[in-house]
Amino acid sequence: MDENWERHADRLAARSLRAGDPTGWFEELYSAGRAGSVAVPWNRVQPHPLLAAWTRERAPDGTGLRAVVVGCGLGADAEHVATLGYDTVAFDVSGTAVDLARDRHPGSTVRYVVADLLALPPDWLGVHDLVVEVYTVQALPEPPRRRAIGEVARLVAPGGTLVVVAAARGDADPEPDGPPWPLTRDEIEAFATGDLGAVAINRIPDQDDPAFARWFAEFRRR
Incomplete structure (x- = not known):
């Protein structure tokens, strides 16, 4: 293993974006991780703490309900959602990530x-009672980031809930040159479209680095 995976991701993403392909670098990065040339990226074994805290507070019962996890990576969030009783599908644009998760x-x-995410199966739209998006949209440039936000929202069923976790950026802060692209308040609010409304949008400072913050947002479709 000869390189930090985040530095490798920056280089792969820059090359992919120059080629007009905003998502192709994910497969290259996971393939490098599987090959051992870098550490396996986003190698979490536990659900994101903000997602776990939300499920402890809300104690959702997913029995007989459907859930989808967007950009599932190695599956920690999806496995957590499944323990709540949901019939869970988890997807990633990287075939290697999906193989590693399995x-x-x-x-x-x-x-x-x-x-x-930018070409979702039609039969997935509007049928999921719980949609979980953790750090996926922020890995896309603009465009197509705004479009991706709308696609996530389209997954939510009537009466369903969308949970979003993302790094936060102030409206006046400059946008980074490469991924991740933390979301502004306007971007996090953009998940609320049509009859999908915001229940709560919280900006949570990092305990170890107050200069860094995350959004935790909950939306519900009428």
């Missing part, structure tokens, strides 16, 4: 699928 969770009830 290998990491043998016998899982989660259906891990290769899919592109």
Whole structure:
């Protein structure tokens, strides 16, 4: 292993973006991680703490309901959602990420699928009672980031809930040159479209670095 995966990601993303391909670098990065040339990226074994805290507080019962995890990576968030009783599908644009998630969770009830947020299967739209998006949209430039926000929202069923976790950026802060692109307040509010309304949008400072903050947002469709 000869390189930090985040530096490798920056280089791959820059090359992919120059080629007009905003998502192709994910597969290259996960493939490098599987090959051992970099550490496996986004290698979490536990659900994101903000997602876990929300489920402890709300104690949702997913029995008989459907959930989808956007940009699932290695599956930590998807496995957590499945423990709540949801019939869970989790997707990633990287086939290698999906393979690694399946290998990491043998016998899982989660259906891990290769899919592109920018070209969602039509039968996924408007049918999920819980949609979880953690750090996926912020990995896309603008465009197509704003379009991706709308695509996430389209997954939510009537009466369903969308939970979003993202790094936060002030409206006056300069946009970074490369990923991630922390979301502004305007971008986090953009998930609320049509009859999908915001329940709560919280900006949470990092305990160890107050200069860094995350959004935790909950939306519900009428």
